[in-house]
Amino acid sequence: MRVLLVAYGSRGDIEPMLGLAGQLRESGAEVRMCAPPDFAGLVEAAGVALTPIGRPVREMVKGAVTGTAPRPPEGLAERAAAVTATTYEAVTAAAAAGCDAVVATGLFPAAAGARSVAEKLGVPYVFVAYFPSYLPSPHHPPSALPGWPFPPEVSDNQALWDLDAGNQNVLFGTGLNAHRATVGLPPVDDFRDYVLTGRPWLAADPALGPWQEHPGLDVVQTGAWFRPGGLPLPAGLEAFLDAGPPPVYVGFGSMPVRDPQDVARAAVGAVRAQGRRVLLSGGWAELALTDDQDDCFRVGEADHHALFPRVAAVVHHGGAGTTATAARAGTPQVVIPQMADQPYWAGRVAALGIGAAHDGPEPTLASLSAALGTALDPRTRARAKTVAGLVHTDGAAVAARLLLDTV
Known part of the structure; x- marks a missing residue:
């Protein structure tokens, strides 16, 4: 079996995937990863082949935290569309040697590109979150997208998640569907639901980050994914x-x-x-x-x-x-x-x-x-x-x- 892991984000998105990779390899599966080039050494040191996604993310993260990065000429929707297309290209290249399943995490536009490849290939796709509040639930509110604050008069969690779904359709869904048209795939009606599927995984420990069940989403909580430890210290x-x-x-x-x-x-x-x-x-x-x-x-x-x-x-x-x-x-x-x-x-x-x-x-x-x-x-x-x-x-x-x- 050949599994493709897709993680577009910081090291915190990559490390757990390497924990999963180790367990899959012990079971006899072949594993390849798509991740930002910042983590090439980390991934390859774990014995996992890497296909890089786009440009390094370090400066992007630094700019988001410090506010020192120059403002790009394009807006959030254009940048998201570029991430979707770039991820699609990387995952397609990585899957050329064969792929039986795709597991994705990190930024939603990247995961949308990964799922489009899985759909094109006709193989299973799983989205994994590392913390409960990344997933829609009436028990907690969503995080507002950059530049798209929620109306201050809205406080109901479910209403906020409904607004979030609409915002994601506008910001991310349009770019996804434009790209899907170029590769022969039909449009997606609900961007967020497409990324998450009806059964996302939650790789968080139940004692540390418990999931509160509700009828709207069938979440599978696996527990946190750890890489094998015990390496000698310097x-x-x-x-x-x-x-x-x-x-x-x-x-x-x-x-x-x-x-x-x-x-x-x-x-x-x-x-x-x-x-x-x-x-x-x-x-x-x-x-x-x-x-x-x-x-x-x-x-x-x-x-x-x-x-x-x-x-x-x-x-x-x-x-x-x-x-x-x-x-x-x-x-x-x-x-x-x-x-x-x-x-x-x-x-x-x-x-x-x-x-x-x-x-x-x-x-x-x-x-x-x-x-x-x-x-x-x-x-x-x-x-x-x-x-x-x-x-x-x-x-x-x-x-x-x-x-x-x-x-």
């Missing part, structure tokens, strides 16, 4: 960890921040104020050490599954994968959400009592010190250890079996 990092008590990890993964220097200063100062050492991850935020004191260490790539059980707390942006990995390790968290699903995970961390949700994307010494005070409280650590025992570790295996059964 020698310098091992030496730092061994040289003193557990440090506080601070990192934002493939998420830029508005002012890296201010964030680094606030983080280092707040951690030191708690009497802790600092482990700073550079990442796309480009965080750097603020001085040469030996209580701080800057790390590049490191296996979070191996690292997080050895730190006192994890300060991060609130990506689905980082949140789940820290929760699985039983390590308290401080979530400083920047965009997308991150406010959702910040709220869940606070609600579960396994850490603190920072108010807003720009920490100060005072605000981060207060959040760390909550996270480093012994009661928070005890609660984090309890919740860790509830986190499922077999989500990718469950999804692989479902896909094999489907095909």
Whole structure:
């Protein structure tokens, strides 16, 4: 069996797919991935062949977070149509060697292009979300599309989702149908329903991100998809960890921040104020050490599954994968959400009592010190250890079996 995985987004979209890829390969399936070229090294290091989709996304993400990217001449609808067409081309090329199923995640216009290829080939297609609020439900509101705010007088969740469906048809459906006409496919009436299907998958842990059932959507919650962990940590990092008590990890993964220097200063100062050492991850935020004191260490790539059980707390942006990995390790968290699903995970961390949700994307010494005070409280650590025992570790295996059964 040959499976094509499509993930257009940040590293948080790619990593879980590699967890699924590993389980599929163990079952004897051949796997290829379509993803942005930013992650070629990551995908190929996992032994998965990559067909890149379009241009790197790093600058696009940076512009969305910091507001520093130049305004493109085309609007959102035109950019979405280009993503749909580019993804269609990449997935078609990747499927040339054979394809029995397509699994897609990330931006909806890219997933729409992927489903069009699956439709053209006559093979099963699955859309996967990594957090519940990405899927329509009367139990939570949708996120407004850029430049398309919802009317302030509308507060009913179902009414907001209805508005969202109409907005997506205007912004994304028109471009999708124009492209489908060029490849001999009929028009789509409801863009969002076409992307999601009536039975999307939810790759989130039930204890961390539970799905509330309702008649409108048949969601299959598999549990979070983890890549196999246990890779050796860099020698310098091992030496730092061994040289003193557990440090506080601070990192934002493939998420830029508005002012890296201010964030680094606030983080280092707040951690030191708690009497802790600092482990700073550079990442796309480009965080750097603020001085040469030996209580701080800057790390590049490191296996979070191996690292997080050895730190006192994890300060991060609130990506689905980082949140789940820290929760699985039983390590308290401080979530400083920047965009997308991150406010959702910040709220869940606070609600579960396994850490603190920072108010807003720009920490100060005072605000981060207060959040760390909550996270480093012994009661928070005890609660984090309890919740860790509830986190499922077999989500990718469950999804692989479902896909094999489907095909």
